[in-house]
Amino acid sequence: xxxxxxxxxxxxxxxxxxxxxxxxxxxxxxxxxxxxxxxxxxxxxxxxxxxxxxxxxxxxxxxxxxxxxxxxxxxxxxxxxxxxxxxxxxxxxxxxxxxxxxxxxxxxxxxxxxxxxxxxxxxxxxxxxxxxxxxxxxxxxxxxxxxxxxxxxxxxxxxxxxxxxxxxxxxxxxxxxxxxxxxxxxxxxxxxxxxxxxxxxxxxxxxxxxxxxxxxxxxxxxxxxxxxxxxxxxxxxxxxxxxxxxxxxxxxxxxxxxxxxxxxxxxxxxxxxxxxxxxxxxxxxxxxxxxxxxxxxxxxxxxxxxxxxxxxxxxxx
Numbered sequence: 001x002x003x004x005x006x007x008x009x010x011x012x013x014x015x016x017x018x019x020x021x022x023x024x025x026x027x028x029x030x031x032x033x034x035x036x037x038x039x040x041x042x043x044x045x046x047x048x049x050x051x052x053x054x055x056x057x058x059x060x061x062x063x064x065x066x067x068x069x070x071x072x073x074x075x076x077x078x079x080x081x082x083x084x085x086x087x088x089x090x091x092x093x094x095x096x097x098x099x100x101x102x103x104x105x106x107x108x109x110x111x112x113x114x115x116x117x118x119x120x121x122x123x124x125x126x127x128x129x130x131x132x133x134x135x136x137x138x139x140x141x142x143x144x145x146x147x148x149x150x151x152x153x154x155x156x157x158x159x160x161x162x163x164x165x166x167x168x169x170x171x172x173x174x175x176x177x178x179x180x181x182x183x184x185x186x187x188x189x190x191x192x193x194x195x196x197x198x199x200x201x202x203x204x205x206x207x208x209x210x211x212x213x214x215x216x217x218x219x220x221x222x223x224x225x226x227x228x229x230x231x232x233x234x235x236x237x238x239x240x241x242x243x244x245x246x247x248x249x250x251x252x253x254x255x256x257x258x259x260x261x262x263x264x265x266x267x268x269x270x271x272x273x274x275x276x277x278x279x280x281x282x283x284x285x286x287x288x289x290x291x292x293x294x295x296x297x298x299x300x301x302x303x304x305x306x307x308x309x310x311x312x313x314x315x316x317x
Contacts, residue, residue: 004144006074006118011055013077014045019054022194024164033082035110048080048110052117053165053203057195060119064198070122076208078112085110117205118144121198138170138186141202145184149176152211160241165191166203174206182206223287227258228296232304233279233316235271240311242278248313249280252306253299256291259283277316
């Protein structure tokens with residue numbers, strides 16, 4: 001995170017229910033399973049936190065109030081959930097606890113997953129003689145969440161999702177090896193107004209416990225053979241996520257399809273109503289030889305055919 005210009009913060013692990021209301025968290029959401037403190041520091045934050053985002057929002061607001069224009073913050077820490085939580089009476093120090101008392105104490109420890117979250121706003125690059133400032137966007141938050149998952153060696157997948165406090169049209173679920181581990185994207189404008197943050201502020205949060213901590217990173221295979229680069233434009237229904245098309249192209253392209261990159265999205269004439277055109281760069285490369293033109297044509301056709309069968313895509317002329 002620090003390598004990508006995020007600054008780490010440490011905030012108090014306390015939470016008030018009001019901020020969950022501001023974030024639009026539903027009553028049935030697990031983040032509402034709060035554990036109340038016996039002697040809270042603040043009456044406004046009488047619970048242990050179930051998300052890192054409120055602390056990040058408050059710190060971001062404070063920095064912006066001090067004149068900061070470009071801010072990217074992150075925090076790693078424990079969350080606390082009340083599922084299965086059984087409070088117990090504190091033991092004295094005059095004797096050692098019995099086996100039964102120790103067992104009761106262990107049962108009283110709440111579920112405490114480790115989480116990492118980040119928030120960013122302002123410009124990605126300042127205005128200079130080289131050009132205008134480049135503002136941050138929801139895609140930057142998703143890219144950072146991808147980096148977190150990839151760092152532990154898991155295969156990352158991004159899918160459209162609707163989860164408070166993210167904007168339903170600019171938010172995504174983050175998957176590691178097929179398991180949902182978090183969310184990322186632009187914060188909903190209504191939430192930003194409630195917590196007094198600038199428009200287009202983005203954030204992400206990842207459950208580190210779901211990622212695991214014993215995964216070894218495997219270096220990718222490296223080929224000295226030259227790549228064969230092909231561009232392909234596909235027309236699909238605008239309800240089809242680009243991630244689904246990328247997955248289909250990779251399946252169809254096989255092991256020789258090294259990478260798939262989306263470089264253009266177009267909607268309008270002559271594309272039919274309700275459809276969009278997505279253009280991808282396909283990079284093919286074999287490990288042991290230079291691919292022939294005929295081989296590349298077959299691989300490209302196979303990738304397009306899988307996109308057609310899986311997503312209903314048609315090749316744009």
